Amino acid sequence: MSKVTFYGAASGIVTGSCHLLDTNDVRILVDCGLFQGSKKVVRLNWQGFGFDPSTIDAVFLTHAHLDHCGRLPLLVKHGFNGPIFATDATRDLTKIILYDAFKLHKEAVEEGRLGPGVTSLQYTEDDIKKVLSLFKVVKYGEFYNFKNGVRFRLRDAGHILGSASYEIWIKTEEGRERKIVFSGDLGQPGQRIIRDPDYIREADYVVVESTYGGRLHPDKATTVLEFLEILKDLNKNRGVAIIPVFAVERAQEILYELNLLVERGILDKELSFYLDSPMASEVTRVFERYSKYYDEDALLLLEKGDQPFRFPGLRFVKSVRESKMLKDAKDAVIMAGSGMITGGRIGHHIINHAYKPTAHIVFVGYQVPGSVGRLILDGRKKVKIYGRVVQINAKVHYLQGFSSHADQYDLMYWLRNFGRSVRQIFLVHGENDQREALAHKIYLEMQHNAYMPLLGETVYLR
Ligand SMILES: [Zn+2]
Numbered sequence: 001m002s003k004v005t006f007y008g009a010a011s012g013i014v015t016g017s018c019h020l021l022d023t024n025d026v027r028i029l030v031d032c033g034l035f036q037g038s039k040k041v042v043r044l045n046w047q048g049f050g051f052d053p054s055t056i057d058a059v060f061l062t063h064a065h066l067d068h069c070g071r072l073p074l075l076v077k078h079g080f081n082g083p084i085f086a087t088d089a090t091r092d093l094t095k096i097i098l099y100d101a102f103k104l105h106k107e108a109v110e111e112g113r114l115g116p117g118v119t120s121l122q123y124t125e126d127d128i129k130k131v132l133s134l135f136k137v138v139k140y141g142e143f144y145n146f147k148n149g150v151r152f153r154l155r156d157a158g159h160i161l162g163s164a165s166y167e168i169w170i171k172t173e174e175g176r177e178r179k180i181v182f183s184g185d186l187g188q189p190g191q192r193i194i195r196d197p198d199y200i201r202e203a204d205y206v207v208v209e210s211t212y213g214g215r216l217h218p219d220k221a222t223t224v225l226e227f228l229e230i231l232k233d234l235n236k237n238r239g240v241a242i243i244p245v246f247a248v249e250r251a252q253e254i255l256y257e258l259n260l261l262v263e264r265g266i267l268d269k270e271l272s273f274y275l276d277s278p279m280a281s282e283v284t285r286v287f288e289r290y291s292k293y294y295d296e297d298a299l300l301l302l303e304k305g306d307q308p309f310r311f312p313g314l315r316f317v318k319s320v321r322e323s324k325m326l327k328d329a330k331d332a333v334i335m336a337g338s339g340m341i342t343g344g345r346i347g348h349h350i351i352n353h354a355y356k357p358t359a360h361i362v363f364v365g366y367q368v369p370g371s372v373g374r375l376i377l378d379g380r381k382k383v384k385i386y387g388r389v390v391q392i393n394a395k396v397h398y399l400q401g402f403s404s405h406a407d408q409y410d411l412m413y414w415l416r417n418f419g420r421s422v423r424q425i426f427l428v429h430g431e432n433d434q435r436e437a438l439a440h441k442i443y444l445e446m447q448h449n450a451y452m453p454l455l456g457e458t459v460y461l462r
């Protein structure tokens with residue numbers, strides 16, 4: 001009998017997405033992501049897959065985030081040799097993300113941070129090269145025959161550039177066709193650069209993410225107005241705004257909003273803008289290459305001859321020397337990684353500016369418990385960065401409307417499209433309180449008992 005085993009993003013763990021669809025004839029891995037977060041969770045990366053990678057026929061990759069693609073080099077190292085299906089944009093972003101992750105992996109090994117028993121590199125750059133050579137680019141909306149009667153189609157998941165949901169048709173032993181949908185990570189509708197998630201009408205089984213299954217995002221307009229207030233304050237007090245950014249999608253969203261604010265002449269005086277992240281700059285170039293995936297808003301800008309990620313006053317900072325010169329910046333917005341101040345150049349900017357009452361620290365994304373970003377967001381006045389105690393006198397903001405994940409309302413809207421066709425919904429990729437909240441909502445609105453699988457649990461598709 002066909003079955004799915006949840007090897008990641010289950011049991012209330014958000015990261016490590018990795019689901020094995022096994023039809024007896026064909027074994028398909030949907031995503032092969034890295035476990036991230038607490039030490040206990042991170043250790044799962046190095047404890048084996050729970051299956052033999054050489055028996056997998058193909059990987060269906062939903063998108064380039066590390067928690068979905070990060071263990072592909074390990075998969076290849078341990079014998080996987082099949083195709084990796086994904087969109088072209090996902091392939092290009094995955095390349096950037098895997099090389100960046102390898103750098104962090106090397107550092108973690110050198111500093112002995114991978115836990116007891118893990119003292120050497122778990123994979124090499126050659127494994128990454130092998131991963132990249134296995135990519136088979138597929139298009140949204142087209143049907144592909146894989147093998148032994150398995151067909152699939154990618155739909156836009158509206159989460160980050162190139163992100164996809166998978167519709168997969170399989171044959172049961174009795175010869176009946178069954179359809180299973182893997183949502184991947186779903187975005188919120190109404191984003192400006194990428195398109196809204198596609199709505200899928202029918203499925204027998206649905207595996208859906210639940211990151212914000214119990215939450216509602218504040219609306220985008222409020223967020224943009226808050227952002228504008230901060231910039232106006234810079235105009236008035238000659239301060240600096242420090243924005244910890246995630247290199248993929250969020251950095252581009254911020255550049256996009258700034259482009260609109262600057263070029264419409266809404267600011268009182270000129271400001272300087274620095275994107276101090278070589279990785280985010282590289283990702284921005286990928287975004288510029290794939291305008292074919294833009295939503296109307298971004299396409300309209302392009303038609304008018306405006307480049308959505310470039311505007312007067314913006315500099316893409318390359319060298320560390322140039323980054324250090326931002327120590328005395330005034331009337332400036334500095335964007336740098338990492339997004340949760342867990343490393344990277346952002347730490348130095350916090351050290352250099354956060355003690356000033358005219359400075360602003362602007363969070364634009366989720367801050368995981370334990371990160372420096374979370375401590376600052378929770379109001380801590382002294383934090384330790386790179387061994388130094390930093391006094392936080394800056395004003396702290398949290399602009400929540402930039403989320404690239406669907407909230408409860410968006411998830412329900414997406415799920416409602418399946419109507420009565422669905423035999424079973426499975427909730428993955430969410431902390432337990434979020435999964436439970438979504439399951440409850442699904443029960444109230446669809447009279448359906450959604451299932452919350454455990455890590456390593458197998459479910460049968462009848
Ligand atoms: Zn994602």
Ligand SMILES: [Zn+2]
Nearest residue numbers: 065067068185
């Ligand atoms: Zn994810």
